[in-house]
Amino acid sequence: xxxxxxxxxxxxxxxxxxxxxxxxxxxxxxxxxxxxxxxxxxxxxxxxxxxxxxxxxxxxxxxxxxxxxxxxxxxxxxxxxxxxxxxxxxxxxxxxxxxxxxxxxxxxxxxxxxxxxxxxxxxxxxxxxxxxxxxxxxxxxxxxxxxxxxxxxxxxxxxxxxxxxxxxxxxxxxxxxxxxxxxxxxxxxxxxx
Numbered sequence: 001x002x003x004x005x006x007x008x009x010x011x012x013x014x015x016x017x018x019x020x021x022x023x024x025x026x027x028x029x030x031x032x033x034x035x036x037x038x039x040x041x042x043x044x045x046x047x048x049x050x051x052x053x054x055x056x057x058x059x060x061x062x063x064x065x066x067x068x069x070x071x072x073x074x075x076x077x078x079x080x081x082x083x084x085x086x087x088x089x090x091x092x093x094x095x096x097x098x099x100x101x102x103x104x105x106x107x108x109x110x111x112x113x114x115x116x117x118x119x120x121x122x123x124x125x126x127x128x129x130x131x132x133x134x135x136x137x138x139x140x141x142x143x144x145x146x147x148x149x150x151x152x153x154x155x156x157x158x159x160x161x162x163x164x165x166x167x168x169x170x171x172x173x174x175x176x177x178x179x180x181x182x183x184x185x186x187x188x189x190x191x192x193x
Contacts, residue, residue, distance in 0.1 A: 001171040002069040003178045005149075011183055014061030014154075015041045038187070045191040059154035059188060067149050071106050073142035074171055083156045089148030096136055097121050099144070109143035117141065157182070158189045 016027050016037045027033055047055040065087070070078070072092070078084060101114040120139055124132040161179050164172040179185055 001071075001074070001175050001178075003175070004067045004069075006064065006066040006182075008183055009063040009065070011062045014058045015184075015188075017061065018044055018056075018058035038184075042187050042191075045188055056188075057155070059158065060156075062154040062188070063151060064153060064157065064182065065149065065151045067147060068175075069145055069147045071142065071171060072140070072144045072146055074169070075146065081159075083152060083160050085151045087149035087151055090146045092137065092140060092144070092146070096140060097124055097133075101144075104145055105141060106143040106145055109141045113141045154182075154189050158191075161189055 012034050013029055016029055016033050018041045019037050020027065027037075041056075041058065044058070045056045079086070101109075101117045105114060116139060117136070120132070120136045124136050157179050161176050165176040167173055167176075179189060182189065
C-alpha cells in the first residue's frame with residue numbers, strides 16, 4: 001500500500017485536552033502546555049495497554065487524512081472494520097473497462113490474468129451488453145490497484161497497528177511501518193517509550 005498526501009490535525013490540542021479531567025478551567029493551547037501535557041499523554045497511553053481505551057481516549061481527537069493506493073483484495077478488510085472513514089474512492093464499476101491492465105495491477109497478477117481481462121474488455125467494447133459487462137467485473141483480478149482518500153484518528157491507527165503489524169499480507173505490514181512515521185507515533189500510538 002502506498003500512502004501520500006498525509007495531514008495530521010489537532011495533535012497539539014488533543015494532547016493538551018488529555019489533562020481536562022483534572023482541570024478547573026479550560027486550558028490554554030500553548031507550546032508550554034503541550035510539553036506538560038505530552039508527559040501525561042504518554043502515561044495515559046501506557047495505562048491503556050490491556051485495559052479499556054478510555055485512559056487514552058484523547059487519541060480519537062488526533063485526526064489523520066491521507067490518500068492510499070491499495071490492492072483490491074484489501075478493500076473488504078478496510079471496510080469491514082470501523083478503522084477508516086472513506087471520503088471517496090476510485091471505482092471499478094465506472095472505470096474498469098478503461099483501465100490499462102499492464103499498468104494497474106500489482107506484481108502478483110499473472111500475465112494470463114491480464115490477457116484474459118483485455119479479451120473480456122474487447123468483447124464488452126464490441127457488444128456492450130450486461131452479460132459482457134458482468135464477465136469483465138466478475139473476472140477482475142484481486143490484485144488490481146485502487147485508491148481512496150481516508151480519514152481516521154490515532155486511536156483507530158493504534159488498533160490497526162496492534163492487529164496488523166505482523167499480518168500475513170505484506171501490504172498491512174507496510175501500512176504499519178507508515179503508521180510508525182506519524183508525529184509522536186511511538187509515544188501515542190505504539191506506546192513503546
